[in-house]
Amino acid sequence: MRNLNKPISFKQGKGMKNGFMLAPLTNQQSNEDGTLSDDEYRWLVKRAEGNFGLTITCAANVQEVGKTWPGQLGVFGDQHLEGLTRLAAGIHQHGGHASVQLFHGGRRATRDLINGPLQAPSFDRETGAEAMSLEAVKALRDDFIAAAVRCHRAGFDSVELHAAHGFVICQFLSPQFNHRDDEYGGTAENRARLLHEILAGIRKSCGEDFAIGVRLSPERHGLLFGDMLALTTEIMTTGQVDFVDMSMRDVFKYPDDENFQQKTLCQWYLDLPRGDAKMGVGGKIRTAEDVLRINALAPDFVVLGHAGILHHNFPDLMADSPGFVGRQTPVGPDILREEGLSETFITYLETFPEFVAQS
Numbered sequence: 001m002r003n004l005n006k007p008i009s010f011k012q013g014k015g016m017k018n019g020f021m022l023a024p025l026t027n028q029q030s031n032e033d034g035t036l037s038d039d040e041y042r043w044l045v046k047r048a049e050g051n052f053g054l055t056i057t058c059a060a061n062v063q064e065v066g067k068t069w070p071g072q073l074g075v076f077g078d079q080h081l082e083g084l085t086r087l088a089a090g091i092h093q094h095g096g097h098a099s100v101q102l103f104h105g106g107r108r109a110t111r112d113l114i115n116g117p118l119q120a121p122s123f124d125r126e127t128g129a130e131a132m133s134l135e136a137v138k139a140l141r142d143d144f145i146a147a148a149v150r151c152h153r154a155g156f157d158s159v160e161l162h163a164a165h166g167f168v169i170c171q172f173l174s175p176q177f178n179h180r181d182d183e184y185g186g187t188a189e190n191r192a193r194l195l196h197e198i199l200a201g202i203r204k205s206c207g208e209d210f211a212i213g214v215r216l217s218p219e220r221h222g223l224l225f226g227d228m229l230a231l232t233t234e235i236m237t238t239g240q241v242d243f244v245d246m247s248m249r250d251v252f253k254y255p256d257d258e259n260f261q262q263k264t265l266c267q268w269y270l271d272l273p274r275g276d277a278k279m280g281v282g283g284k285i286r287t288a289e290d291v292l293r294i295n296a297l298a299p300d301f302v303v304l305g306h307a308g309i310l311h312h313n314f315p316d317l318m319a320d321s322p323g324f325v326g327r328q329t330p331v332g333p334d335i336l337r338e339e340g341l342s343e344t345f346i347t348y349l350e351t352f353p354e355f356v357a358q359s
Contacts, residue, residue, distance in 0.1 A: 034074020176222025
């Protein structure tokens with residue numbers, strides 16, 4: 001536990017007081033116009049109160065047409081600044097690093113929630129999403145950068161680009177979903193161009209007092225395992241990011257790609273050169289035992305979702321007793337209410353098998 005209990009510094013901006021990051025979790029608690037609600041404020045600030053070193057929002061959409069869930073936080077307009085400023089201050093009140101995850105659903109946006117057609121790197125037969133024009137791609141890039149500037153103005157310490165789980169940046173990275181024949185498609189270098197340009201634009205616009213992170217998937221969603229290893233190495237060792245949040249579904253599994261069976265997913269990524277960047281890992285790290293097991297592989301920090309829902313003070317509990325036995329799902333709604341979840345969030349969690357106990 002020694003490395004997870006000590007502060008972590010980033011090359012740019014404020015670091016973390018410990019190695020525990022709350023995962024960016026969909027919770028559907030914001031207002032429908034994307035402004036912050038009291039429910040979402042309470043849920044997130046309670047995690048900062050429980051000593052998570054980095055508390056991050058749910059996926060916050062940078063364009064109205066990127067909305068994917070009801071009650072999704074927005075960062076696409078100055079109408080969101082008041083709530084964002086309040087949230088950053090609330091997290092800082094407890095000494096936490098405050099972050100926003102920047103997001104666009106692309107082909108996975110929800111048609112009923114947006115004003116206009118679905119947009120994607122290329123025409124998508126399954127969803128009917130339209131291929132973005134070159135001008136639309138550049139506008140998307142600029143809107144990611146503008147959203148980061150807005151978060152910086154609100155007082156946040158960092159943003160994390162959501163480039164995982166098959167959403168829009170991930171779609172550009174994937175040869176399965178990106179069939180473009182311009183500078184944003186074709187080669188692995190071109191497919192990563194949008195990500196690189198967003199990162200460069202945020203760095204230029206937000207300066208050295210602001211950290212930049214990226215959430216990546218190592219596989220699935222049409223991604224090539226070797227490409228993702230190379231991309232992760234590149235953005236870490238060339239100073240484009242201050243931290244990488246690797247979302248692995250299961251940190252202890254082996255890759256799906258038969259050519260990479262020599263090591264687990266976690267070992268592949270934790271063995272990469274990191275430069276000055278820090279790497280966190282997440283995926284079925286649900287108990288203190290899981291944290292200790294993954295900590296032995298020396299990530300810079302761990303990313304907790306399930307555990308952070310069940311225990312707002314999970315970092316404190318582990319600091320006091322590294323082998324503590326926590327709650328296991330299913331849990332009753334009253335426990336979730338005590339942990340700062342609203343009825344809306346609890347209802348959303350009921351869509352996941354065996355999470356909320358039925359009365």
